[in-house]
Amino acid sequence: MRQPTRWEQIGQANPDRSVWYIERFRAMAAQGADLAGEARLIDAMVPRGSRILDAGSGPGRVGGELARRGHVVVGVDVDPLLVEAAQAEHPESTWLVGDLAELDLDDRFDIAVMAGNVLTFVAEGTEVEVLRRIGNVLTPEGRLVIGFGAGRGYAFDRLPDDAGAAGLRIDQRFSTWDLRPFGPGSEFLVAVLSRA
Numbered sequence: 109m110r111q112p113t114r115w116e117q118i119g120q121a122n123p124d125r126s127v128w129y130i131e132r133f134r135a136m137a138a139q140g141a142d143l144a145g146e147a148r149l150i151d152a153m154v155p156r157g158s159r160i161l162d163a164g165s166g167p168g169r170v171g172g173e174l175a176r177r178g179h180v181v182v183g184v185d186v187d188p189l190l191v192e193a194a195q196a197e198h199p200e201s202t203w204l205v206g207d208l209a210e211l212d213l214d215d216r217f218d219i220a221v222m223a224g225n226v227l228t229f230v231a232e233g234t235e236v237e238v239l240r241r242i243g244n245v246l247t248p249e250g251r252l253v254i255g256f257g258a259g260r261g262y263a264f265d266r267l268p269d270d271a272g273a274a275g276l277r278i279d280q281r282f283s284t285w286d287l288r289p290f291g292p293g294s295e296f297l298v299a300v301l302s303r304a
């Protein structure tokens with residue numbers, strides 16, 4: 109049986125969480141907050157019209173912006189309420205309910221993005237499988253960009269070994285989505301990975 113993700117476990121304890129999350133980002137967008145930092149980086153890494161996987165897409169904040177910038181986006185997320193919101197707000201893209209630990213798509217992607225701490229919300233112990241499954245749907249030259257914060261139950265120094273076990277390697281590390289250097293005191297990691 110599929111192991112519930114940490115995101116789902118938190119949601120079971122707090123049933124209003126997903127609606128709260130959707131509303132929170134809608135309110136920030138309405139107030140003019142800059143919610144496109146991750147999408148800007150991904151957009152700069154690939155040619156126009158690229159195929160992009162938004163892994164753990166939530167309500168489609170990142171993938172929706174990438175579609176608006178002319179890419180072909182498929183989003184996958186385990187939370188049906190968030191996927192419904194993505195479908196309503198960004199109908200030009202494909203939004204699928206699914207666990208990344210079971211990801212099995214025929215599509216191949218030029219780049220995959222895992223923004224918003226997704227890797228810290230997968231089911232404990234499935235990190236390698238999630239990375240492996242995403243790696244499997246990348247083109248040979250494809251890349252995966254992962255961003256997550258410190259103190260969320262998945263230490264930065266676990267990523268190199270987990271990536272290696274998943275057939276990926278870390279090419280670059282930054283501390284922000286606008287590419288500030290990563291160092292010992294960094295509170296956030298943006299890692300660019302490719303197939304080993």
Ligand SMILES: C[S@@+](CC[C@H](N)C(=O)[O-])C[C@H]1O[C@@H](n2cnc3c(N)ncnc32)[C@H](O)[C@@H]1O
Pocket residue numbers: 113114115163164165166167168169170184185186187190206207208209222223224225226229230231238
């Ligand atoms: C904080 S939200 C980030 C959403 C989106 N990436 C963003 O940045 O706006 C974390 C998301 O990860 C998703 N998630 C966590 N584990 C997952 C898994 N194993 N498979 C698919 N989605 C997962 C959750 O459902 C949730 O939507």
